[in-house]
Amino acid sequence: MRNIFIITLIFSLALFSACDDAETFDVREDALIDYKVEINGEWSLHSIHRNGTDLSGHFNASALTLSISDGSFTLGSSTLPFPTLKTSGTPFASGNWSFDDDFKPTNIQFTNGSEIVPAGLSMPLFGKNNSSLGLQFSLGCGATTYVYHFKK
Amino acid sequence: MFITLKNKKMRKLNFNYKTFLVGFLALPLVFLFVTSCFDITDVTQPASARAGESISITVKVNYDSEDTDQNYRFLIFGMLAPKSWDLANNATVRFDSSINQSPDRPGSGNMILDPQDVSFWGNKSRGLDGEESGNSWTVDMNEILDIGENYGESEWVAFRSESPIDASQTSVDGTITVTLTVGEGHSGAQLGYWVGSHNDGFKQEDSIDSSTQDAKSRFWDTHFKNITITGAGATATDLTGPAPTFTAFINPEGYMFDDIITVRFDAKEGLDGGNTALYNVGAVNMNATVLLGDGTTIVKADRDAASSMTLVGNNIWEITLWPPGYFGVTAGNIITEIHLSFSNPDGSIIVRNPGYDTDIEFGANCQ
Numbered sequence: 001m002r003n004i005f006i007i008t009l010i011f012s013l014a015l016f017s018a019c020d021d022a023e024t025f026d027v028r029e030d031a032l033i034d035y036k037v038e039i040n041g042e043w044s045l046h047s048i049h050r051n052g053t054d055l056s057g058h059f060n061a062s063a064l065t066l067s068i069s070d071g072s073f074t075l076g077s078s079t080l081p082f083p084t085l086k087t088s089g090t091p092f093a094s095g096n097w098s099f100d101d102d103f104k105p106t107n108i109q110f111t112n113g114s115e116i117v118p119a120g121l122s123m124p125l126f127g128k129n130n131s132s133l134g135l136q137f138s139l140g141c142g143a144t145t146y147v148y149h150f151k152k
Numbered sequence: 153m154f155i156t157l158k159n160k161k162m163r164k165l166n167f168n169y170k171t172f173l174v175g176f177l178a179l180p181l182v183f184l185f186v187t188s189c190f191d192i193t194d195v196t197q198p199a200s201a202r203a204g205e206s207i208s209i210t211v212k213v214n215y216d217s218e219d220t221d222q223n224y225r226f227l228i229f230g231m232l233a234p235k236s237w238d239l240a241n242n243a244t245v246r247f248d249s250s251i252n253q254s255p256d257r258p259g260s261g262n263m264i265l266d267p268q269d270v271s272f273w274g275n276k277s278r279g280l281d282g283e284e285s286g287n288s289w290t291v292d293m294n295e296i297l298d299i300g301e302n303y304g305e306s307e308w309v310a311f312r313s314e315s316p317i318d319a320s321q322t323s324v325d326g327t328i329t330v331t332l333t334v335g336e337g338h339s340g341a342q343l344g345y346w347v348g349s350h351n352d353g354f355k356q357e358d359s360i361d362s363s364t365q366d367a368k369s370r371f372w373d374t375h376f377k378n379i380t381i382t383g384a385g386a387t388a389t390d391l392t393g394p395a396p397t398f399t400a401f402i403n404p405e406g407y408m409f410d411d412i413i414t415v416r417f418d419a420k421e422g423l424d425g426g427n428t429a430l431y432n433v434g435a436v437n438m439n440a441t442v443l444l445g446d447g448t449t450i451v452k453a454d455r456d457a458a459s460s461m462t463l464v465g466n467n468i469w470e471i472t473l474w475p476p477g478y479f480g481v482t483a484g485n486i487i488t489e490i491h492l493s494f495s496n497p498d499g500s501i502i503v504r505n506p507g508y509d510t511d512i513e514f515g516a517n518c519q
Contacts, residue, residue: 050412051404058412058472079477086410087476087486140408141518 034103035127040069043133043150045080050146066133066150073097073110081146083117083137084110103127108135122147189216189370190347193325197343200380203336203388211328211345211375215249221320223254225349226274227313229263229328230293232306232344232376234391237335239309240265247313249326257318259326266290266310274312278353282371285353293346296354300342300376303395308346340380340390348372387517394507397421399428400492408516409442409475409487417494419467423506427467430503433496436461436469441511442479443489450479455497469494490514 045064047056065076074094075082085091095112099105105125109118122134133150196210211229227247233239244262251259268288270276277292279285285292289310299306328347348354352371378392389396399421403414415438422428430436437460439453452459458478461469475487491511495502505512 048412055412055472059474079474079480081410081412081474081477085476087481087483088408088410091476091483139412140410140516141404141406143406143518144404144411146412 036102037099037105037125037130038128039125039130039133041152042067043152045148046151047149048081048146049149051144068097071096071098081139082148083119083135083139084112084115086117086139088140089115089117122149189218190214190349190373191216192345192347192373192375195345195375195377197377197379199378200382201334202382203334203384205334207332207334209330209332209343211330211347213326213328213347213373214324215319215326216323217319217321219321222322222349222351223318223320224257224316225319225351226316227263228289228346228348228350228353229311230289230297230308230344230346231311231330232297232299232302232308232342232346233332234302234335234338234341235305235307236337237332239307239332242335243309243330243332245311245328245330247326247328249324251317251319251322251324251326253320253322254318257316259317259319259324262314263311263328264314266312274316274350276350278351278355280354280356282352282355289353292354297344297346297374300344301378302342302391303393305338305389305391306341306344308344312350334381336384337388338381338391339384339388340378340392342376342378342392344377345375346372385519394423397423397506399503399506400494400512402514402517406518408518409490412472412474414470414472415461415492416464417461417469417503419469419494419503421506422503428494428503428506429501430494430496431467433501435497436463436494437497438471439493439495439502440479441491442475442481442487443491444481445486445488448485450481452479453493455495455499460497461494488515 043066045061047054048059048061049055059080063077064080064082067074067076072095075084078085078091078093084095085093090112092112092115095110097108097110100107105121107118107120109116111117120136122136123132131152135148135150136145138145191214192211193214194212198207201207229245229247231239231243246262247260249259266289267275268290270286270288275288276284277287277289279292280296289312290308293308293310297308348371354369355371356369357371381388398418400415400417403416404411407413417436417438419428419430419433419436437455439455439459441449441451441453443449459471461471464470475481475490479487481487491513493502493504493511504510
């Protein structure tokens with residue numbers, strides 16, 4: 001009887017001490033609540049990667065700006081590569097855009113009404129206050145992929 | 153003593169004279185009874201074929217035993233083709249003739265790929281001296297025979313009649329038929345054919361006058377013929393042209409002209425392994441002409457700052473650009489080809505495609 005009491009006491013202490021080690025985290029409010037992702041603003045190209053190789057130094061990347069407002073976009077240059085400027089289709093430097101999912105988007109698509117150009121999102125977006133925008137796409141050959149990193 | 157010696161000397165002289173005379177008179181008879189000859193009289197081969205297409209080639213051969221005993225002779229056949237065609241696994245060969253002297257040693261039948269097992273008597277190649285070389289037929293073909301007008305990347309593949317043939321005391325026109333699948337990788341090549349027998353192999357002796365093409369021996373014959381290959385891929389090379397150099401190439405490996413491309417120029421990659429004229433210069437510019445879908449061209453050869461290349465290695469220069477923006481291609485048009493040359497900043501030294509002296513041409517390469 002005495003042994004049973006001692007064993008029960010040991011297990012109880014072990015359980016209580018485990019509870020004492022619980023940690024706490026700070027979590028952004030918008031990570032818990034579904035906000036509609038918002039990317040409006042002026043974006044400047046920060047880096048260009050082709051198949052993982054950084055090509056940023058070969059271009060005046062900051063000259064490629066992407067102006068996004070509710071549902072529409074405008075490129076600041078048409079001489080720097082961007083998926084909507086492919087000559088194999090009808091190139092366009094402005095038009096409309098939309099996410100595949102307004103709350104948890106994985107793709108964005110640009111359109112001028114007749115052409116639809118999709119691009120993947122290479123980094124997750126928050127509901128608000130996004131400062132980075134990553135686009136992943138192919139320009140010509142599907143075997144070659146590009147990742148553009150825009151910053152505000 | 154003196155007389156004896158003289159007589160001995162005279163006797164020796166008389167003996168040599170007779171031997172020489174008998175030998176001289178018998179010489180044609182010796183050839184008559186120990187030689188036989190092969191002559192390729194014609195090759196029927198498509199002038200053009202598409203990569204992946206199955207084609208049939210007929211090699212016409214005149215054989216003359218020259219009234220000698222030529223029993224138990226294996227027929228040996230060799231074909232030269234681009235290595236990428238993998239003849240050993242993609243070709244079937246048979247021979248046909250009117251020889252029918254012995255059913256178990258027939259004058260027609262299939263030919264097998266050279267087994268390269270030189271422990272078997274029929275597989276033992278004989279070299280230029282007519283002696284067994286210790287090699288297989290395939291090995292000796294590639295060591296002894298040239299590869300025609302091809303710059304390289306070609307190989308001889310040997311085939312042997314399945315059974316020995318009784319071709320004694322006969323003169324006959326026969327055919328060797330090759331069926332193969334045309335491979336990719338080359339837009340043009342010169343195919344080659346060799347025919348002989350196991351007992352003489354590559355033994356050299358003057359060819360007969362009626363031989364049709366560059367025969368080097370009466371015991372065997374060769375024939376070469378060009379073929380054009382369509383649909384062989386964007387990177388296909390013409391084996392009958394100058395060997396390709398690596399003077400310039402484009403990264404990434406898969407690209408279209410809407411891609412960002414990196415043009416690399418290696419000043420060490422000139423003709424025949426030599427350096428180009430831009431070796432060790434201080435600066436290099438890219439001169440480019442693009443062909444557009446509407447048939448027009450845009451030239452950028454003014455050696456401006458935008459065309460200046462960056463030194464990235466030992467005499468290796470690069471420039472990275474987005475072609476539509478670099479050349480100012482207007483909406484509705486596309487680039488179909490880019491033609492490149494390289495120069496120093498004042499344009500006094502220009503490097504083009506070594507061996508051709510034309511611009512180095514690139515088309516889209518996306519597979």
